[in-house]
Amino acid sequence: MFFLKNIGPNDFHIVLYLKKILIGYVCLRKQKLYIKNKDETKNYLHFDTCIVKKQFRGKNYTKLLMNFTNKVIENSKCISILYCEKNLVTFYKKYGWKISNKKLNNFIQPTKNKITMQYNLK
Numbered sequence: 001m002f003f004l005k006n007i008g009p010n011d012f013h014i015v016l017y018l019k020k021i022l023i024g025y026v027c028l029r030k031q032k033l034y035i036k037n038k039d040e041t042k043n044y045l046h047f048d049t050c051i052v053k054k055q056f057r058g059k060n061y062t063k064l065l066m067n068f069t070n071k072v073i074e075n076s077k078c079i080s081i082l083y084c085e086k087n088l089v090t091f092y093k094k095y096g097w098k099i100s101n102k103k104l105n106n107f108i109q110p111t112k113n114k115i116t117m118q119y120n121l122k
Contacts, residue, residue, distance in 0.1 A: 012045070012072055016052075016065045024052040024065040028072065028080065045073055047082035047119070066095040070119065079121045083114040092117050
């Protein structure tokens, strides 16, 4: 039910298979960002989910999945935003994600007790 209610038909679903086994998944949800002082909206990709099966972690599959996901974001010409626990910041930084700046925080709704990170912000 959650999937049907929250995932849109134009969202990106990036899947990683090894032989016929699904070992990784990323969901990028298309969202709109309202910029009040410019009275306009911008598209962005909400990095919603990243899952790699436990037994396949530490074997470069996560690196492959994250690098491909970053290419999808770059090709979309949108920024991407994610919310994560503090202990995951180092992981995402390894793939070029940055803790969001104060300017961006004025336009998004930070999630309580989560770190907001951004990718592909010019």
